[in-house]
Amino acid sequence: DATTTLLNTNSFPPNFTFGVATAAYQIEGAWDEDGKGESIWDRFTHEYPHRISDASTADIACNSYHKYKEDVQLIKALGVDYYRFSISWTRILPTGYLNNINEAGIQYYNNLINELIANGIDPVITIYHWDLPQTLQELGGWPNSELVTHYVNFAKIAFENFGDRVKTWITFNEPKQICKLGYGDGSLAPGYKSSGIGDYRCVYTILKSHAEAYHLYHNQFNTDKQGKVGFTMDNFWYEPGSTSRADEAAVERVFEFYLGIFANPIYGTGDFPQIVKDTVGNRSLLQGFETSRLPTFTTEEVARIKGTADFFGLNFYTAVKIGNNEADLSTVSWDSDAGILYWWDPSWPSAASYWLKVVPYGIRKALKKIKDTYGDHPIIITENGYSDHGELDDYDRVNYYLTYLSSILEAIYEDDVKVVGYTAWSLLDNFEWVHGYVSRFGIHAVDFNDPNRPRTPKLSAKIFSEIVSNRTLRSTTVQAPDYANMN
Ligand code: GBH
Numbered sequence: 001d002a003t004t005t006l007l008n009t010n011s012f013p014p015n016f017t018f019g020v021a022t023a024a025y026q027i028e029g030a031w032d033e034d035g036k037g038e039s040i041w042d043r044f045t046h047e048y049p050h051r052i053s054d055a056s057t058a059d060i061a062c063n064s065y066h067k068y069k070e071d072v073q074l075i076k077a078l079g080v081d082y083y084r085f086s087i088s089w090t091r092i093l094p095t096g097y098l099n100n101i102n103e104a105g106i107q108y109y110n111n112l113i114n115e116l117i118a119n120g121i122d123p124v125i126t127i128y129h130w131d132l133p134q135t136l137q138e139l140g141g142w143p144n145s146e147l148v149t150h151y152v153n154f155a156k157i158a159f160e161n162f163g164d165r166v167k168t169w170i171t172f173n174e175p176k177q178i179c180k181l182g183y184g185d186g187s188l189a190p191g192y193k194s195s196g197i198g199d200y201r202c203v204y205t206i207l208k209s210h211a212e213a214y215h216l217y218h219n220q221f222n223t224d225k226q227g228k229v230g231f232t233m234d235n236f237w238y239e240p241g242s243t244s245r246a247d248e249a250a251v252e253r254v255f256e257f258y259l260g261i262f263a264n265p266i267y268g269t270g271d272f273p274q275i276v277k278d279t280v281g282n283r284s285l286l287q288g289f290e291t292s293r294l295p296t297f298t299t300e301e302v303a304r305i306k307g308t309a310d311f312f313g314l315n316f317y318t319a320v321k322i323g324n325n326e327a328d329l330s331t332v333s334w335d336s337d338a339g340i341l342y343w344w345d346p347s348w349p350s351a352a353s354y355w356l357k358v359v360p361y362g363i364r365k366a367l368k369k370i371k372d373t374y375g376d377h378p379i380i381i382t383e384n385g386y387s388d389h390g391e392l393d394d395y396d397r398v399n400y401y402l403t404y405l406s407s408i409l410e411a412i413y414e415d416d417v418k419v420v421g422y423t424a425w426s427l428l429d430n431f432e433w434v435h436g437y438v439s440r441f442g443i444h445a446v447d448f449n450d451p452n453r454p455r456t457p458k459l460s461a462k463i464f465s466e467i468v469s470n471r472t473l474r475s476t477t478v479q480a481p482d483y484a485n486m487n
Pocket of ligand 1 (some may be wrong): 023171176177234315317355383425432433441
């Protein structure tokens with residue numbers, strides 16, 4: 001029989017909610033249809049095909065722009081409570097500015113939202129999931145703090161048009177990736193290399209943009225008081241590379257430099273963590289800079305940012321080993337400021353994505369660390385998932401979900417962490433950024449060779465829908481030959 005590990009409590013709490021997630025650029029396609037403008041991801045994939053593993057684009061992707069009704073039926077069949085999707089800035093504001101408001105773009109999201117609600121699914125909107133208008137990149141993109149105004153203008157249009165039906169908002173998805181990879185090492189669009197300077201300016205702009213959108217929503221839109229605004233950060237579980245004091249200290253630093261740099265302003269003191277301010281400030285002066293490379297918040301900005309979230313959004317996938325890296329002043333970068341090196345334990349089983357190792361206990365430990373550091377905020381796991389090469393009998397994905405969900409139950413019942421929701425990434429196989437269509441995260445397969453982009457539920461969709469309908473984990477492992485006997 002299937003191996004079963006019994007938990008003290010294997011049912012999710014009564015108000016716990018389940019959902020599935022996607023992002024606009026990764027699924028919609030229709031990249032230039034009905035008036036949509038060009039985003040930095042359109043530009044990046046068209047201009048630098050060699051930087052995408054399979055030289056692909058998301059020009060068509062899953063074609064969800066045309067197939068959204070079918071997607072809603074897949075979501076409905078799962079029985080989940082909500083669907084987390086993002087809105088494409090250039091579908092709504094093709095120029096990035098207010099001079100052209102594209103009604104067709106607003107109509108698309110109205111249609112999607114109405115279809116979801118008609119099928120009993122709550123819409124959850126991510127306002128920004130990486131597809132900046134190219135026009136705003138021409139201003140320098142996120143390192144330019146003028147983007148605060150433009151972001152808030154976009155958010156306002158979303159609140160005005162969708163706020164009557166959408167009650168859960170995520171201002172940003174994974175700001176660390178936006179800044180560190182987009183403007184630091186240049187591996188994601190727009191591909192700029194300004195680590196230790198441009199990436200920190202990006203962090204500064206994003207935190208201020210988030211805070212302004214939060215205040216705007218609560219001051220002007222949330223009249224029924226039903227709405228919530230949160231912020232979604234990605235975080236790995238960080239493990240010391242050895243038992244040395246130096247590696248233990250490196251783990252404390254990486255937590256502050258990778259998560260605290262966002263979480264401390266919003267969920268903590270309102271400012272960057274002290275160790276981040278001190279380290280970047282000291283290193284900057286030693287390196288001959290006039291002032292710290294890390295922007296400084298004014299007292300007013302600290303007050304404006306502190307406490308601006310109604311929930312803590314967490315994208316969680318994996319663990320990583322962290323080692324101390326001796327301070328090297330010749331390098332200007334976020335990671336040399338953090339003074340860390342990272343690698344993955346070779347004993348951890350790997351997904352198709354090189355960075356995604358299966359370490360289920362990591363999610364419990366990370367949740368506890370977040371609670372211990374920032375207090376008892378409601379936490380929504382806004383993404384969790386596993387990549388393979390598109391198998392329909394995706395036992396490895398099923399076991400990933402079962403073991404991670406079990407670890408989340410331990411966080412809830414053993415560590416008393418207030419986890420209130422869980423979101424599977426992803427509804428569909430989709431455009432996995434620089435990995436194109438090589439690694440697949442969907443619980444539904446998409447045939448990208450067929451112009452109709454047919455969807456097929458994988459085994460994981462079936463198991464996930466069983467968990468959602470029972471609100472209970474019946475086992476933590478499913479073995480291939482035994483699955484047929486489980487029902
Ligand atoms: C998320 O990023 C995204 O929100 C989503 O759009 C995406 O499709 C999904 O997860 C799956 O990738 O590990 O330091 O070598 C996931 C977190 C962290 C994955 C950074 C890629 C590469 C840099 N990402 N990682 S590193």
